[in-house]
Amino acid sequence: xxxxxxxxxxxxxxxxxxxxxxxxxxxxxxxxxxxxxxxxxxxxxxxxxxxxxxxxxxxxxxxxxxxxxxxxxxxxxxxxxxxxxxxxxxxxxxxxxxxxxxxxxxxxxxxxxxxxxxxxxxxxxxxxxxxxxxxxxxxxxxxxxxxxxxxxxxxxxxxxxxxxxxxxxxxxxxxxxxxxxxxxxxxxxxxxxxxxxxxxxxxxxxxxxxxxxxxxxxxxxxxx
Numbered sequence: 001x002x003x004x005x006x007x008x009x010x011x012x013x014x015x016x017x018x019x020x021x022x023x024x025x026x027x028x029x030x031x032x033x034x035x036x037x038x039x040x041x042x043x044x045x046x047x048x049x050x051x052x053x054x055x056x057x058x059x060x061x062x063x064x065x066x067x068x069x070x071x072x073x074x075x076x077x078x079x080x081x082x083x084x085x086x087x088x089x090x091x092x093x094x095x096x097x098x099x100x101x102x103x104x105x106x107x108x109x110x111x112x113x114x115x116x117x118x119x120x121x122x123x124x125x126x127x128x129x130x131x132x133x134x135x136x137x138x139x140x141x142x143x144x145x146x147x148x149x150x151x152x153x154x155x156x157x158x159x160x161x162x163x164x165x166x167x168x169x170x171x172x173x174x175x176x177x178x179x180x181x182x183x184x185x186x187x188x189x190x191x192x193x194x195x196x197x198x199x200x201x202x203x204x205x206x207x208x209x210x211x212x213x214x215x216x217x218x219x220x221x222x223x224x
Contacts, residue, residue: 015053026080036082043088044106051083060085106178116170
């Protein structure tokens with residue numbers, strides 16, 4: 001468990017450890033070689049922020065909107081390590097990623113969502129009712145439609161005749177979700193047993209995961 005001072009500070013946790021790992025990987029038979037490391041993943045998960053943290057400067061544009069990184073960009077970390085910033089990867093529908101899941105992972109711009117109520121309903125089902133009632137200052141509600149109606153009135157999002165604009169309220173909720181205004185956490189999935197298939201048989205010697213884990217524990221406790 002990290003200390004409160006460490007969590008409240010501006011220190012980039014893990015940056016030095018990752019730099020050390022990349023430096024170890026550069027060494028091949030005692031001779032330093034140049035490597036290029038690609039940073040890949042879903043949109044808006046912090047790929048560019050990792051590069052900026054390692055570079056200690058704003059080398060890449062960042063933002064809460066998906067699609068900020070539009071093309072691959074090379075960033076020279078030092079004379080031996082080059083980082084490759086890549087646009088976010090979005091799975092197709094054939095890969096099992098529904099539109100609702102893509103929206104909640106901030107893979108699709110909120111303005112482009114056809115049905116914003118569906119992902120809003122998932123958000124409401126995941127969060128504690130008292131939490132969203134307190135955060136948005138709304139009364140008791142029975143379902144997502146009543147919640148969005150209360151939120152629309154609260155935010156002044158009304159159609160002609162004073163009818164609540166639930167679509168606009170749903171988009172506002174999605175914006176809050178993507179920007180981290182809604183506090184939410186979930187437990188990791190339980191282990192389903194050993195998987196026999198492996199991509200690699202063993203880690204390279206440069207990736208001493210036990211040593212890295214111990215170093216991270218020392219850092220979180222404030223010992224180093």
